[in-house]
Each structure stands twice: as C-alpha cells, then as structure tokens.
Amino acid sequence: MRTCVYTTPFSLFMPQELLSRLKDAAAREYKTQSEFVRESIREKIEREREAAPLSASLIQPGVNENTDL
Numbered sequence: 001m002r003t004c005v006y007t008t009p010f011s012l013f014m015p016q017e018l019l020s021r022l023k024d025a026a027a028r029e030y031k032t033q034s035e036f037v038r039e040s041i042r043e044k045i046e047r048e049r050e051a052a053p054l055s056a057s058l059i060q061p062g063v064n065e066n067t068d069l
Helices: 016-058
Strands: none
Touching: none
C-alpha cells in the first residue's frame, strides 16, 4: 500500500492581508537586490574601462609575446 503525502502551500492558511504584505516585501527586496547587482556591474565596468588604457599602454609588440612555443 502506498502512502501519498500532500503538501499545502502556507498561503492557504494565511490571512489575505498578511500574504499581500509578504508578497510586497519580497518584491521590494528583489528590486533592491536587482538594483544593487546592476550598480555593482556598472561600477566594475567603469573600473575596467579606467584600467584598460593603462594596461594597453604597457603592452609592447614583440616584448610580451610568448615565443618559446
């Protein structure tokens, strides 16, 4: 004989107002994290752009190439 276990979402037991508040809070947190990630990526790209001219000026043709292959 098999036993079936049914799981029920907590939302069925929560008052609608509480469920709505939790959804709103989760949406705000997701938006905040998304903005944080976007800003972090934007800052990283800016740092790489600022560093690119410096690193490009350090590369000299023939000097940095690996010719021992």
